Amino acid sequence: xxxxxxxxxxxxxxxxxxxxxxxxxxxxxxxxxxxxxxxxxxxxxxxxxxxxxxxxxxxxxxxxxxxxxxxxxxxxxxxxxxxxxxxxxxxxxxx
Numbered sequence: 153x154x155x156x157x158x159x160x161x162x163x164x165x166x167x168x169x170x171x172x173x174x175x176x177x178x179x180x181x182x183x184x185x186x187x188x189x190x191x192x193x194x195x196x197x198x199x200x201x202x203x204x205x206x207x208x209x210x211x212x213x214x215x216x217x218x219x220x221x222x223x224x225x226x227x228x229x230x231x232x233x234x235x236x237x238x239x240x241x242x243x244x245x246x247x
Contacts (some may be wrong), residue, residue: 154193154235155216157206159228172228178204181223189219205227207235 154180165174170197186206210216216232224230236244 153211154207154209156233156235157208157223158198158203158233159205159218160203160230160231165227174223177223177227181216181221185221186219191215191219199205 161171161174161179165171182192182195186195186208189210191210193209194204208216208219210219217236220230221235
């Protein structure tokens, strides 16, 4: 299941040092846990802000939860959306 994961830093994290700490923790988590899992298809930030996003291909919601882990869930409001390609959409609707 392909999932779009969007993350937004909690509004309570406002001090420069705390923001830098959250960024470091996220970066380290991506390098040590998410990338090695081979579940990450794409990552970046939205052009209209500084919120990171990830497109991941996971087998279950529990796998997604394990991959996101503490650094993301502790510092960011995380929103997930299942995604499918136009080809998959055509199969569903028989077009």
